[in-house]
Amino acid sequence: MTAGSVDRGERPRRSARRSLAAALDRHPRLRLLLLLGLPLVALGVIYFGSLFVLFLNAFWSRDAFTGLVVREFTLANFQKLTSPLFITVVLRTLTMAAAVTITCAVVAFPIAYFMARVASPRLRGALVVAVLMPLWASYLIKAYSWRLILAQDGVLNWVLQPLGLEGPGYGEVGLWLVFVYLWLPYMVLPIYAGLERIPNSLLEASADLGGRGWRTFRHVILPLAFPAVVAGSIFTFSLTMGDYIAPGLVAGGKQFIGNLILSNFGVPDLPLAAAQSLVPLAIMVLYLIVARRLGAFEAL
Amino acid sequence: MQIGRVGRFFAAMSTMAIIVAACGGSSATTAPTTKPATTAPASNQPATAAATTAPTSAAPATATAAAPPTSYDSPLPLPSGVPTSIGAGEGQVTVLNWPGYVENGSSDPTVDWVTPFQDATGCQVTYQNFGTSDEAFSLFSTNPDKYDVISASGDASLRLVRAGYVQPVNVDLIDSYADIYSTLKDRPYNTVDGLHYGVPHGRGSNLLMWRTDTVTPAPTSWAQMFAADSGYKVSVYDAPIYIADAAVVLMSTQPSLGITNPYALDQTQFDAAVALLQQERPNITDFWVDYTKQMDVFRNGDANVGTTWQIITNLLQGEKPPVPVDVIKPVEGATGWSDTWMINSKTRHINCAYKLVNWLTSPAVNIQIAEWFGEAPGNSKACDLASDPSFCDTFHAADNDPFWDNVWYWQTPEAQCVDGRTNATCMDFGQWVDAWQQIKG
Numbered sequence: 001m002t003a004g005s006v007d008r009g010e011r012p013r014r015s016a017r018r019s020l021a022a023a024l025d026r027h028p029r030l031r032l033l034l035l036l037g038l039p040l041v042a043l044g045v046i047y048f049g050s051l052f053v054l055f056l057n058a059f060w061s062r063d064a065f066t067g068l069v070v071r072e073f074t075l076a077n078f079q080k081l082t083s084p085l086f087i088t089v090v091l092r093t094l095t096m097a098a099a100v101t102i103t104c105a106v107v108a109f110p111i112a113y114f115m116a117r118v119a120s121p122r123l124r125g126a127l128v129v130a131v132l133m134p135l136w137a138s139y140l141i142k143a144y145s146w147r148l149i150l151a152q153d154g155v156l157n158w159v160l161q162p163l164g165l166e167g168p169g170y171g172e173v174g175l176w177l178v179f180v181y182l183w184l185p186y187m188v189l190p191i192y193a194g195l196e197r198i199p200n201s202l203l204e205a206s207a208d209l210g211g212r213g214w215r216t217f218r219h220v221i222l223p224l225a226f227p228a229v230v231a232g233s234i235f236t237f238s239l240t241m242g243d244y245i246a247p248g249l250v251a252g253g254k255q256f257i258g259n260l261i262l263s264n265f266g267v268p269d270l271p272l273a274a275a276q277s278l279v280p281l282a283i284m285v286l287y288l289i290v291a292r293r294l295g296a297f298e299a300l
Numbered sequence: 301m302q303i304g305r306v307g308r309f310f311a312a313m314s315t316m317a318i319i320v321a322a323c324g325g326s327s328a329t330t331a332p333t334t335k336p337a338t339t340a341p342a343s344n345q346p347a348t349a350a351a352t353t354a355p356t357s358a359a360p361a362t363a364t365a366a367a368p369p370t371s372y373d374s375p376l377p378l379p380s381g382v383p384t385s386i387g388a389g390e391g392q393v394t395v396l397n398w399p400g401y402v403e404n405g406s407s408d409p410t411v412d413w414v415t416p417f418q419d420a421t422g423c424q425v426t427y428q429n430f431g432t433s434d435e436a437f438s439l440f441s442t443n444p445d446k447y448d449v450i451s452a453s454g455d456a457s458l459r460l461v462r463a464g465y466v467q468p469v470n471v472d473l474i475d476s477y478a479d480i481y482s483t484l485k486d487r488p489y490n491t492v493d494g495l496h497y498g499v500p501h502g503r504g505s506n507l508l509m510w511r512t513d514t515v516t517p518a519p520t521s522w523a524q525m526f527a528a529d530s531g532y533k534v535s536v537y538d539a540p541i542y543i544a545d546a547a548v549v550l551m552s553t554q555p556s557l558g559i560t561n562p563y564a565l566d567q568t569q570f571d572a573a574v575a576l577l578q579q580e581r582p583n584i585t586d587f588w589v590d591y592t593k594q595m596d597v598f599r600n601g602d603a604n605v606g607t608t609w610q611i612i613t614n615l616l617q618g619e620k621p622p623v624p625v626d627v628i629k630p631v632e633g634a635t636g637w638s639d640t641w642m643i644n645s646k647t648r649h650i651n652c653a654y655k656l657v658n659w660l661t662s663p664a665v666n667i668q669i670a671e672w673f674g675e676a677p678g679n680s681k682a683c684d685l686a687s688d689p690s691f692c693d694t695f696h697a698a699d700n701d702p703f704w705d706n707v708w709y710w711q712t713p714e715a716q717c718v719d720g721r722t723n724a725t726c727m728d729f730g731q732w733v734d735a736w737q738q739i740k741g
Contacts, residue, residue: 064715064730066463067441085738151600152533170585170602253538253587255740267540267733268438 051281057274067268077275086260090279093257096172097240100179104187104236105229107180112191113221131188139182140245146178147249170252178250179240186235194228194299195221227299230291237287241280378495382470386654393652395427396436396447398639399591400611400673401501401660402427413668417659423652431589432539433710440465445646448653451501453637454489455541455710460642461497467645468495473654476661479681481699488718489711490640498640499661504675504695505636505707506537506545509608509627511598521630522549525605526580534580535597535606538587540729540736541710544635545607546573546580548708552632561719562635563711570727570735577739587740599623610674610695633706637675670695 024031058077061070080086115127134142147170149155156167168174198221206216244258255263257280264273291297378384395402402425405412414425428447430436433456440447444465452460460466471477477485477499484490484500491497510519515532524530526549536542547562550572557569565573586603588594591612597603598616608627616623641657643650659665663681670677671687676697683692696703711718717726727735 064728066459067437068463085741088741147596148600151596152602153600252585253740255737260737263733263737266432266434266438268434268441269730269733 054274054277057271058278060271062269062271069270077272080272081275081279086276089255089257089260092172092254093241093280094283096176096179096256097237099176100183100240101187101233101236103176103180104184105191105233108184108187108191108232109225109229112188112195115188115192116195128192131185131192134181135185142182143178143246143249146174146181146246150174150177150250170250172251172254175247175251175254178246179236179243182246183236183239186239187229187232190228190232190235190299191225194225194231198224227295230294230296231299234288234291234296238284241283378468378470382468383473383650383654384470386473386658387651389421389423389652389655390649391422391652392424392426393448393649393656394446395425395449395451395656396430396439397427397449397451398453398673399429399431401451401639401669403669403672411668411672413659413665417656417665421652421655421659423649423655425656431591432537433541434539435589440644445644445648448644448647448649449656450642450644451639452498452642453639453710454487455712457489457498457640457642458492458712461492465645466497466642467647469498469643469657471496471499473658474499474661475658476663476666476679476681479663480661480678481680481697483699483704484638484678487638487709489638489709498642499657500678501639501641501661502666502670502673502675502678503636503638503704503707503709504610504673505629505634505703506607507610507613507627507634508630509598509606509613509625511601511604512624512626514601514604518626518628519605519630520628522632522634523553525607525630526576528579528582530580530583530605532583532605533585533601533603534583535586535588535594535603535608536580536584537607538589538740540732541635542607543570543573543577543732543736543739544708544710544713546576548632548635549576561717562708563713564717564719564721564726565713566717566721566724566726570731574735574739581739581741595623598625611672614674629703629707633708636704636707636709638709639678667691670697 024034057069059073059075061072061074061076062068063070111127111131115124115131119127150167150170151157152169154167160167168177202220202224203216206220211219242258244256244262247254247256247259248262251259257276261273261276264270264276400407402414403411404414404425404427414427418424428439430439433453436450436452437456437459440450440460441463450456450460450466452466457466480500484503485496487500490500508519508522508525510532512518519525519532522545525532525534526546537545543565544562547559547565547569550557550569551559551562554572557572559565559569562573586594586597586606588597588606591609594603594606594608594612595616598606598612599619610627613625613627616625641660643653643657647653660669661679663679663685666677666679667682667685667687670682671691674695676695677683677692680699683697686692688694692698713727713729713732715725715728717724
């Protein structure tokens with residue numbers, strides 16, 4: 001019945017399998033189609049298809065009272081993107097994304113360097129686990145924890161109080177802290193991988209040519225590790241730009257692009273939400289083009 | 301050798317982590333963007349005329365024989381498709397409701413009116429809470445046949461009717477309908493063209509809550525909370541309809557604006573309300589939708605004054621140790637809600653839906669919900685069954701209690717002023733939404 005029951009004496013079945021194998025062997029394109037068909041459908045239809053629907057929605061409008069989508073072509077949603085509020089929010093989001101990315105890079109580099117170049121193999125293993133560990137906890141739990149940490153009667157103020165200091169509370173500074181915490185592993189890991197790939201021979205060559213520690217770092221390690229930093233920045237930047245949950249919890253009512261899109265989903269004004277969604281999408285496309293030029297994709 | 305192998309292992313591991321991260325990241329960034337797009341085409345019903353056409357096209361009637369309607373309350377004959385009797389249950393019913401309206405013991409083991417209903421009718425109840433009328437409308441409109449029953453406040457109910465999402469209810473099949481307070485029935489937000497689109501359930505007022513330990517003297521007016529120099533850390537409800545709260549303040553502080561209904565604001569009145577909110581904005585430390593979030597900020601001291609619901613105060617006072625808060629309805633009056641149980645025009649569980657609405661509006665259950673949520677019950681016979689004899693006095697349940705004279709039930713603002721003015725154009729809800737986003741900044 002099944003393939004397992006076929007024994008050596010049964011010629012016809014074997015030949016059926018063989019002819020299939022032979023057909024596949026003769027037609028490399030068929031082989032390729034069978035191999036890539038499913039992923040292509042997933043990518044093409046599900047991923048690009050939904051992006052296309054999103055794009056299409058941006059040109060529709062909605063009935064002001066019922067919120068139902070009216071399928072008539074209009075550019076009104078794009079005109080709304082030039083409103084002072086939206087521009088303020090986009091700039092605020094970009095500033096936050098840049099600040100988080102730079103901070104993550106500055107904090108992550110020494111950690112990654114220590115892991116890749118200084119730590120003993122045993123310690124290195126422990127450190128990798130330590131960096132990965134927060135990723136095993138739910139994002140929501142971490143965001144809500146930070147809401148409690150930053151609260152007026154929260155842990156942070158409790159610790160700072162004896163020193164006569166006060167935490168940032170809810171607001172942009174608090175949010176910046178939360179984002180740096182949340183996305184740091186995404187920066188550490190690419191830099192670590194990048195630093196580890198640098199051959200020792202290059203460092204030895206630098207030393208042979210009289211390069212001291214700083215000079216070697218500045219002219220050998222940093223240029224070689226830079227694509228990895230850019231690769232890490234793709235994650236920190238895009239994750240910050242798209243997030244709406246952490247801003248909703250700790251930004252004290254300050255809105256970011258994600259919050260605006262979400263609030264239009266709740267109203268509901270789906271066409272405007274779609275138009276607004278195209279903005280971070282466009283920004284990320286530009287970002288990826290620049291990142292590619294800087295060699296980030298080779299570093300991944 | 302050993303190091304190299306370990307290194308490769310971790311390199312592989314980190315690459316995997318990056319891939320995982322990238323997937324997680326892209327879904328995090330695209331989730332809010334793709335969702336509206338994929339769900340939007342579902343809501344393709346034309347808005348106009350839907351109110352009259354939808355009910356007839358949907359609502360599979362019961363299998364039992366149709367009897368001629370003996371209506372004493374409905375001036376018009378019910379459209380075909382509206383059931384004339386309640387048949388056997390379909391085994392399940394899904395509800396979209398304000399938190400606290402449908403409880404099966406999972407919030408508090410002693411608070412459960414769903415299990416007895418399930419035992420009595422065999423209709424298994426699934427429910428989902430929402431935080432604002434806008435969220436409710438959005439969930440309902442993007443999942444048009446998911447929810448059989450919805451508890452709609454006045455700022456969602458009329459939108460649901462106009463969009464054709466809910467069906468007229470044959471009130472002859474609602475045992476308690478005659479006992480529902482007359483001031484809650486036949487309102488513009490639950491009765492359209494003589495058809496009742498649901499059963500009134502209860503009402504309440506938005507209230508001013510403050511921390512008694514950090515705020516002295518106790519506030520008595522909204523104007524104090526809205527003042528630029530209040531020194532309060534303010535927590536407000538995060539919905540465009542909140543602009544009406546500012547309008548209520550203006551009704552007493554700036555009578556020259558001539559506001560007669562906080563949901564009917566012309567350009568000048570609207571600008572004044574928005575300006576008042578912008579003046580308050582620097583003091584606002586928290587915008588809440590999820591009521592547990594407001595409990596957080598009051599518990600942790602991030603807010604000490606705010607707009608609240610009675611249930612939130614009750615829960616905070618009931619904590620161990622209790623959070624020192626108190627609550628009043630300020631002198632200016634307040635916005636509030638009058639809620640209606642409505643039935644989906646596309647429901648496939650019409651009998652269970654009717655059974656559930658009957659159950660929820662019956663005196664015994666209506667009073668349980670009212671006491672748990674902290675609002676006035678809609679059923680006039682409910683008060684006799686209150687566990688606390690003074691409950692209905694506290695919440696001003698009586699039909700014509702003067703308490704409600706200055707409570708403005710949520711209502712969707714429209715360009716045609718809802719206060720009946722014909723010589724002015726009012727700001728429609730879309731403009732309220734835009735302004736609310738501007739205020740939040």
